Amino acid sequence: MRLLVLSAASAWVLAGCVASNAPLGEMPERRMPPAIAQAVPVMNQFGAPEPAPVTRSNSQIAADFLELSFQMESGREIARLSRFEGPVTIAVVPGGPATLSADLDRLIDRLRREARIDIRRVAHGQDANITVETLPRDRMQRIVPEAACFVVPRVTSWAEFRRARNSRDMDWTTLETRDRVAVFLPNDVAPQEVRDCLHEEVAQALGPLNDLYRLPDSIFNDDNFHAVLTGFDMLILRAYYDPAIRSGMTRAEVAAVLPGILARINPRGQVGGGAGAEVATPRAWIEAVETALGPGTRDGLRVAAAERAVAIAQAEGLTDSRLAFSYFALGRLALGIDVERSVNAFLAASELYDRIAPGGIHAAHIDMQLAAFALSSGRAEDALSLSGRAMPAATRAQNAALLSTLLMIRAEALEALGRASEARQVRLDSLAWGRYGFGNSAVVGARLTEVAALSP
Known part of the structure; x- marks a missing residue:
């Protein structure tokens, strides 16, 4: 399942608009101009993505495949691989968000072209292997409190899931062949979050059930930097449905x-030697990250948990994306408590991500945070440079929430530099992307006001 606190693409940027110790509500602010409030542009949406090719060796990918496919997120072993055998059909229960249908069609097209899976959409009411149903988030969370969205086997509806949720039928490890799977998504969140959930849960309905924090280029990672299926993910799914593999x-x-x-x-990928021995992610590190970023924890305890994650990663010799993510989480959580500690943590994360995934979505998130700091410090040129550097990666990753926030920061920086006409156009672009990334006009307007409040 996709965890609630990590699921929203806007989760990283919500904290990014606070650059001092003052609560956001106490900061001087500039209200959204009335003309903007009355003329929010039409929603922007992405076309077909162009995922980067996988750069790791096949021996390492094989090790990743096995760990993803034969272990649950809890650490439980999966004795036998399960998948759909034959053509796969997918249907949507009526009543979903308006953007869901087009996003699903784009996903199916990619699965056919990139993963070579024989999958097609059928009308609701026909027998479908995968059924996508949407419902209000609070209704979902009464049953699965920490889930933003999730996927379950052997059922085709929410009602059927509720009846069977405590039975052994819900145990993925008991499957040898997949026949019926249900994907449950929220219908009262931003379009981007619906799409992100759709990608992850349909991918897990089809293939691996595990998530690995050590993967920097995959949606099968609870850090949730990647919003849509990557080139690595499509390669894993293509291998999963290769004729040489079968259920059982x-x-x-x-x-x-x-x-x-x-x-x-x-x-x-036929390069290099054997797969390097990957250090298993310590359960103590996972628990520290979940405490830091999960619901129901006080701010001080969150920061302490993030610091604990950094310490565990260092002690275990994890110099990869797990240490980088630990620093990133610490940077986010220290924003409203200790600005200097926050900036230093972001810089440490940036140095690691520049080595692991140069120019990628991870660096773009950090540059957005640093651009917000620059804007609040009166360094408009730096804010313009940092936001501009982050935009290509945000666009490639199809993260509209991040892209919208970067554009809002750029608009404020341009305004501060006296380039008012450019600022107006950039602000309008930010609103168009914000409609997809954040949802309705009121939420987009509130975000614009928050970013405007950063400018001295």
């Missing part, structure tokens, strides 16, 4: 055929 195979049986599959479908 054990880990050893899959491991035996996987090198040949990857050599055939990803010849560029």
Whole structure:
């Protein structure tokens, strides 16, 4: 399932508009201009993405595949691989958000082209392998409190899930072949969050059930930097549905055929030696991250948990995305408490991400935070440079919430530099992306006001 606190693409940027110790409500603010409030532009939406090719060796990808496919997020082992056999059909229960249908069609097209999965959409009421149903978030959370969205086997509706939720039928480890799966999404959140949930839950309905914090280029990662399926994810799904693999195979049986599959479908990965020994993610680190970013924890305890995650990662020699994410979480959580500590944590995360995934979505999130700091400090040129540097990655990753916030920061920086006409156009662009990233006009307007309050 997609965790609530990490699920919204806007979660990272909500804290990014606070650059002093003062609560946001106590900061001087400039209200959204009336002309903007009355003329919010039409929603912008992304077209087909162009995912970056996978750069890791096939031996490492094979190790990733096995860990993703034969273990649950809790650490429980999965004895046998399960998947759909034959063509896959997917249907949507009527009543979903207006943007859901087009986003699903784009996803299905990508799954057919990139993952080579024989999947097609059918009308609701026909027998479908995957049923997508939407409902209010609070109704979902009465049953699964921490989930933003989730996927369950052997049912086709919310009513059926409620009746069966405590039965063994809901246990993925008991499957040998997938036949019926239900995906549950919220229908009262921003379009981007619906799409993000759709990508992750449909991917897990089809393929691996695990998430790994050590993967920097995958949606199968609870850091949730990636909003849509990446090139790595499509490669994993393509291997998952290769004819050499079938439902019921054990880990050893899959491991035996996987090198040949990857050599055939990803010849560029036939480089280097064997897979390096990946350090398993310590359960104590996962618990520290979940405490820091999960619901129901006081601010002081969140910061302490993030610091604990940094310390655990360092002690365990985790110099990869797990240490970087620890610093990133600390930077976010220290924003309203200790600005200097926050900036230093973001810079430490930036240095690590520049090595792990240069120019990627991780760096874009950090640049947005640093641009907000620059704007609040009166350094408009720096805010313009940092936001401009982040925009290509935000666009490639199709993160409208991040892109909208970057554009809002740019508009304020341009205004401060006396470039009012450019600022007006950039602000309008930010609103168009904000409609998709944040939802309704009121939420977009509130975000614009928050960002405007940063400018001295």
